[in-house]
Amino acid sequence: MESILEIKHMKKSYPGFQIKDLSLTIPKGVIMGFIGENGAGKTTTIKAILNMIHIDGGEITVFGKDAIKDGKTIRHDIGVVLSESSFPENMNPVQIEHVLSSVYQTWDCAYYHELLQNFQLPKDKRIKDYSKGMRMKLNITMALAHHPKLLILDEATSGLDPIIRDEILDVFMDFIQDEEHSIFLSSHITSDIEKVADYVTFIHKGEIVLSEQKDELLESYGILKTTPEIFTALKEDEYVAYRKSSFTLDVLVKNKDMILRKIPDAIIDQASLEDIMLFTVKGERL
Ligand SMILES: Nc1ncnc2c1ncn2[C@@H]1O[C@H](COP(=O)(O)OP(=O)(O)OP(=O)(O)O)[C@@H](O)[C@H]1O
Numbered sequence: 515m516e517s518i519l520e521i522k523h524m525k526k527s528y529p530g531f532q533i534k535d536l537s538l539t540i541p542k543g544v545i546m547g548f549i550g551e552n553g554a555g556k557t558t559t560i561k562a563i564l565n566m567i568h569i570d571g572g573e574i575t576v577f578g579k580d581a582i583k584d585g586k587t588i589r590h591d592i593g594v595v596l597s598e599s600s601f602p603e604n605m606n607p608v609q610i611e612h613v614l615s616s617v618y619q620t621w622d623c624a625y626y627h628e629l630l631q632n633f634q635l636p637k638d639k640r641i642k643d644y645s646k647g648m649r650m651k652l653n654i655t656m657a658l659a660h661h662p663k664l665l666i667l668d669e670a671t672s673g674l675d676p677i678i679r680d681e682i683l684d685v686f687m688d689f690i691q692d693e694e695h696s697i698f699l700s701s702h703i704t705s706d707i708e709k710v711a712d713y714v715t716f717i718h719k720g721e722i723v724l725s726e727q728k729d730e731l732l733e734s735y736g737i738l739k740t741t742p743e744i745f746t747a748l749k750e751d752e753y754v755a756y757r758k759s760s761f762t763l764d765v766l767v768k769n770k771d772m773i774l775r776k777i778p779d780a781i782i783d784q785a786s787l788e789d790i791m792l793f794t795v796k797g798e799r800l
Contacts, residue, residue, distance in 0.1 A: 515541040518664055518696040519563065524572035526558055526720075533558060533720040536572070540664075540713070543693035545686060547707030547728070548700040549787060550717035551795055556700040557597075559717070560668050563698075564594060577663065590618065593657030595650075595667040603642035607635060607652060611659075618660035626659035633681070647678040654682060658689065665689060665697045671706050679703070683710045704787035708732075714787060716794070723794055728787075735790055736770030736782040739763075744777060746800075752776075754790075755797025766793035 519540040526533045533555050540546045550556050561567045563574055565585035574581035576588045601610055607630055615621040630637060633651040641649060650670060657665060665686070671679045687710055689695050701707055707714060708728070715725040724731070738745075738753075739762040745753075752773065754766040766789065767773045770782045785793075 518542045518577065519698065520573075520575045521559070521563070522573045522575075524559070524562060524574065525570040526555075526562060526567070527570055528558075531555070531558075531720060536717075536720070536722055538715055538722060538725055540696050540698055542696055543690055544712040545690055545697040545699060545710050546713045546715060547711030547787075548698060548715050548717065549702070549704055549707055549791060550700075551791070552702075554717045555720040556717060557668055558720075560596075560666055560698070560700060563666065564589070564592070590620070590660070591663045593660065593662035593665040595653045595657050595665075595670045597669045597672070601641055604640050606640050607637045607655075610641075610652075610656065614656060614659070620660045622659055622661060625661070626655060629655040629658060629685075647674045650674055651678065651682065654685065658685070663695055665695070665699075667697065667699045669700060669702065671701055671703055679706060686710055704791060708787050716787075716791065718794055724790075731790075732785070732787075734769055734771075735785040736767055736773070737785050737789060737793075738765040738767050738770075738773060738777075739781045739783065740765060740777075744780075747777075748773075750800075753799075755793045755799050757793060757797050764793075766790065766797060 517539045521536060521538040524533060524536040536559065548556055562569050563581060565582055577591060579588055581588060611626060615623065633655060635648055635652055644652065654670065671682055683706060686697055690697060711728050713726065714728045714731060716723045742763055745756060745763050745765055752767060754768060756763055756765040766785060773780055773782060
């Protein structure tokens, strides 16, 4: 599968935080969900891709070009939504369009106004009078209106109600339909990622724990409900972590079919992305 973005052995250190060796590939035509707890390194990774911070080592390639050397060219084909909006609060969408249409040669005025209408965003209202959900929808509208090939969104659905989140997720799914576009979507809301992502990358303390196809991941992982005696029969590489619940020992296993072959009467529940995150971050190992 052709890739749209590739990070190889990226390094970045801040006092008390380190990304030691991060590698990641986003294929063309997919939504890659990027999950991890607060402070795991999601925004740092996104800023590195956008050349907004200096990295200490490694390579980042976007559309086959070097993200640092060719950063300016690349940015024209990327739509970005960061958690903080950088537009002056006293501007309205029409005034913003004047600025953006002069920055992007590919700015599509008709499409911008179509999106404003679809999202029910008033054109003459200043950003400062917009609600949080409206601001986010406006940010996404601005990111899409120059027809980027890659959309990078940092926490674009956080703090929004389920109806607005659903509308936004629909727009994302439309965006990747032509199989040339990709989305890199960081979110704490694992249910949103579960809904729309084709691939999932999970980062923990600056390290990639997993980066896999979502359906395969959810089919393969499971939560084994068991006893301490049976648990001790598992090999080290057969489980991720365990957590004690009221009556059982819950063990996140990577390959539930393999466990079922070993323990035919085992009770194994479906694991969600949230479970995978919780067990990895808060679970214990022997
Ligand atoms: N400019 C900076 N100076 C010092 N430390 C920083 C800087 N930027 C980020 N960090 C640190 O890097 C770590 C990762 O932060 P980052 O913002 O990438 O996490 P995140 O996964 O996006 O978290 P969140 O979900 O809370 O936004 C944190 O410990 C943070 O304090």
